[in-house]
Amino acid sequence: MSKILIRGAKVLGGEPQDVLIDGAVIAAVGTGLPDEGAEVVEADGKVLLPGLVDLHTHLREPGREDSETVLTGTRAAASGGYTAVFAMANTFPVADTAGVVEQVYRLGQEHGYCDVQPIGAVTVGLEGKKLAELGAMHESAAGVTVFSDDGKCVDDAVIMRRALEYVKAFGGVVAQHAQEPRLTEGAQMNEGVVSAELGLGGWPAVAEESIIARDVLLAEHVGSRVHICHLSTAGSVEIVRWAKSRGIDVTAEVTPHHLLLTDELVRTYDPVYKVNPPLRTERDVTALREALADGTIDIVATDHAPHPHEDKDCEWAAAAMGMVGLETALSVVQQTMVETGLLDWAGVADRMSFKPARIGQAAGHGRPVSAGEPANLTLVDTAYRGAVDPAGFASRSRNTPYEGRELPGRVTHTWLRGKATLVDGKLA
CATH class of the missing domain: 3.20.20.140 (Metal-dependent hydrolases)
Structure with missing residues (x-):
């Protein structure tokens, strides 16, 4: 699908809103956005960042x-x-x-x-x-x-x-x-x-x-x-x-x-x-x-x-x-x-x-989460807490100082120009 509706996300940590992605751009940001023809991602209060x-x-x-x-x-x-x-x-x-x-x-x-x-x-x-x-x-x-x-x-x-x-x-x-x-x-x-x-x-x-x-x-x-x-x-x-x-x-x-x-x-x-x-x-x-x-x-x-x-x-x-x-x-x-x-x-x-x-000077990045901007976005489950396990890293190397240390937060979704690169914590 070319349309994605992120429902109930705290944009930059604010009040929950819906964010509609259409192709490579953000089409709309607001509350109660219709989901017709869109793939829905239930954010459930997760924080949405650029x-x-x-x-x-x-x-x-x-x-x-x-x-x-x-x-x-x-x-x-x-x-x-x-x-x-x-x-x-x-x-x-x-x-x-x-x-x-x-x-x-x-x-x-x-x-x-x-x-x-x-x-x-x-x-x-x-x-x-x-x-x-x-x-x-x-x-x-x-x-x-x-x-x-x-x-x-x-x-x-x-x-x-x-x-x-x-x-x-x-x-x-x-x-x-x-x-x-x-x-x-x-x-x-x-x-x-x-x-x-x-x-x-x-x-x-x-x-x-x-x-x-x-x-x-x-x-x-x-x-x-x-x-x-x-x-x-x-x-x-x-x-x-x-x-x-x-x-x-x-x-x-x-x-x-x-x-x-x-x-x-x-x-x-x-x-x-x-x-x-x-x-x-x-x-x-x-x-x-x-x-x-x-x-x-x-x-x-x-x-x-x-x-x-x-x-x-x-x-x-x-x-x-x-x-x-x-x-x-x-x-x-x-x-x-x-x-x-x-x-x-x-x-x-x-x-x-x-x-x-x-x-x-990274063109298209570091832009506001608002209509008309490139859909480069990150959704974060800030309530999550868990121990770092380098065995699950996507990097080829494992030299992390945090192995076994409990850290808060987990990125669940990443979108690059509207294309999901990470979905539910797994690489797309």
């Missing part, structure tokens, strides 16, 4: 298909309520040319579980020495607007300035992985009391904060846009808050795991908790939640970083950094932000759909 948008996803293809592929990654995205994801450039080969970003873009079009927008590398080979083909990637079929060497910091100030100047010409943005490499040599976890007790190399907060401070000043000088990836410290929050007060064009993201988990978990030596930037302190977690609530931090981004079993099931020092996150992100945000009263569901829609779509 399709989620992730500005920070690692899909691994090409080159590391043992970890994830565009197909499995977009299936995971649909399972988590996402209708669009931005794919990071640290693939093999690196997405630093028009050819590679077009390959990723076309794979996303072929598989269809969500839209895939490639992120282009800032520098050739992520080596930080020479600007990549930024203009060519922007002018390609992929239309790249976001550039990042994520996984590596663009630590050379001259290169960073040139990148900011270059993307300014077409309204692009540089997304920085803020990590001063000389301050984090041999780092294994957050530098603090726990690292001292465990004897693990520390990753100091200043290594993040010093790069953010430099880059917001460069963005101000150039008059360009800079985005801070996976901000993780209370000090970083204050720098971004200061920059915004000066009118600097800076945006920032926080991951779900940095909103919930702390470095105390590293005491288990379980490599599932090894991530970059590392899990920080309870003080940092509190500051991040408050900053997301007050708008200093603009968005939630997953930093979905899949790894095969052998790369994580080993001793801590040898383990890869990263966690999968697409399928649990909304649940973590519900627990840390909604159930604590820091955000309502309209605020969640803002931080996980409207703003990331705006920052990344």
